[in-house]
Amino acid sequence: MKVSIIGAGNVGATCAQFIAMKGIVSEIVLLDIAEGLAAGKAMDLAQSMPALGFDTLIYPEVDDYSKTANSEVIVVTSGQPRKPGMSREELVAVNVSIVESVIKNAIKFSPKAVFVIVTNPLDTMTLVALKASGLPKNKIIGMGTILDSNRFRYFLSKKLQKPINEIEAMVIGGHGDTTMIPIKELATYKGIPISEILTNEAFEEVIKETMVGGATLTKLLGTSAWYGPGAAVTELVDTIVNDKKKLMPNSVYLQGEFGIDGVCIGVPCIIGKHGVEGILEIKLSDSDKIKFINSANAIKEVNGLI
Numbered sequence: 001m002k003v004s005i006i007g008a009g010n011v012g013a014t015c016a017q018f019i020a021m022k023g024i025v026s027e028i029v030l031l032d033i034a035e036g037l038a039a040g041k042a043m044d045l046a047q048s049m050p051a052l053g054f055d056t057l058i059y060p061e062v063d064d065y066s067k068t069a070n071s072e073v074i075v076v077t078s079g080q081p082r083k084p085g086m087s088r089e090e091l092v093a094v095n096v097s098i099v100e101s102v103i104k105n106a107i108k109f110s111p112k113a114v115f116v117i118v119t120n121p122l123d124t125m126t127l128v129a130l131k132a133s134g135l136p137k138n139k140i141i142g143m144g145t146i147l148d149s150n151r152f153r154y155f156l157s158k159k160l161q162k163p164i165n166e167i168e169a170m171v172i173g174g175h176g177d178t179t180m181i182p183i184k185e186l187a188t189y190k191g192i193p194i195s196e197i198l199t200n201e202a203f204e205e206v207i208k209e210t211m212v213g214g215a216t217l218t219k220l221l222g223t224s225a226w227y228g229p230g231a232a233v234t235e236l237v238d239t240i241v242n243d244k245k246k247l248m249p250n251s252v253y254l255q256g257e258f259g260i261d262g263v264c265i266g267v268p269c270i271i272g273k274h275g276v277e278g279i280l281e282i283k284l285s286d287s288d289k290i291k292f293i294n295s296a297n298a299i300k301e302v303n304g305l306i
């Protein structure tokens, strides 16, 4: 089993690290256009294996896509990250041509792969990838709201002072500071609705923290995050490769679901070896329905720039 990761920067290399450490596949190809970067990261990672007890083969490549041939999954982490003070949407002009060229190169050698898109602005780049690939919509998955859901769980766990793994929560909508929708009704602690435990005011604070979770990290780090993103991609890749049929929110192309047409946006979907194997049209509150329509419209506006 082979996964190729295109873009060996902070997120791409962390995906390689976590995927290797979890032993999800036997081979990882780490490709970048920057001379030396993929080679250095792959060598460094390989030298960590004896101490940590894993032995995935990691092949570095500089822009030679033939080595990615017959990958089960292609992860696209190539492109610029934002700097403090920027929105993700401001990256659209610089990243659109990168994603287009990466997809066109990768698909020549792995026409049957499922593509996981990570580059921002996520929902627009997922649409760019869908169009550039010509693949059926189930094969193109944008990873953003898995990460947002994990951040929602983190801020809830901090507020409740309870272990994060006892908390379930989901974010849908766009992967943007103003477009994501943390769903109150689906947040639970040990199965108990969190709305029964937290005051409305405290819950709203958590929602605000979640929505700017990526911006907060960007301010602290001077560039955007990588551990949370790398872990979320790893969970998604594991779910695809091992055909887990798991329910997880991802950006997928909608054609009428939730009353929305022609955009990629985060919705709960069943993920397996074919990629998106179903979309679950959960019942939204009236206010979340409005937020979802606004989110889709905001994504459409950015899509208008490509």
Ligand SMILES: NC(=O)c1ccc[n+]([C@@H]2O[C@H](COP(=O)([O-])OP(=O)(O)OC[C@H]3O[C@@H](n4cnc5c(N)ncnc54)[C@H](O)[C@@H]3O)[C@@H](O)[C@H]2O)c1
Pocket (backbone or CB within 6 Å): 006, 007, 008, 009, 010, 011, 012, 031, 032, 033, 034, 037, 077, 078, 079, 080, 081, 082, 091, 095, 098, 101, 102, 117, 118, 119, 120, 121, 122, 143, 144, 147, 175, 223, 224, 225, 226, 229
């Ligand atoms: N969807 C998410 O949840 C999420 C999370 C974190 C980061 N991101 C996005 O992922 C992207 C990468 O972030 P990062 O922190 O790893 O950035 P980074 O700058 O550390 O790495 C990006 C890498 O892409 C490479 N690259 C650029 N053009 C390329 C091309 N044509 N072919 C191959 N490689 C190319 C660069 O050389 C660089 O090494 C950014 O757009 C960022 O906004 C998304």
Ligand SMILES: O=C(O)C[C@H](O)C(=O)O
Pocket (backbone or CB within 6 Å): 081, 082, 088, 120, 147, 175, 213, 214, 215, 217, 218, 224, 225, 229
């Ligand atoms: O915040 C960013 O720009 C990167 C990524 O989308 C994230 O949420 O960490």
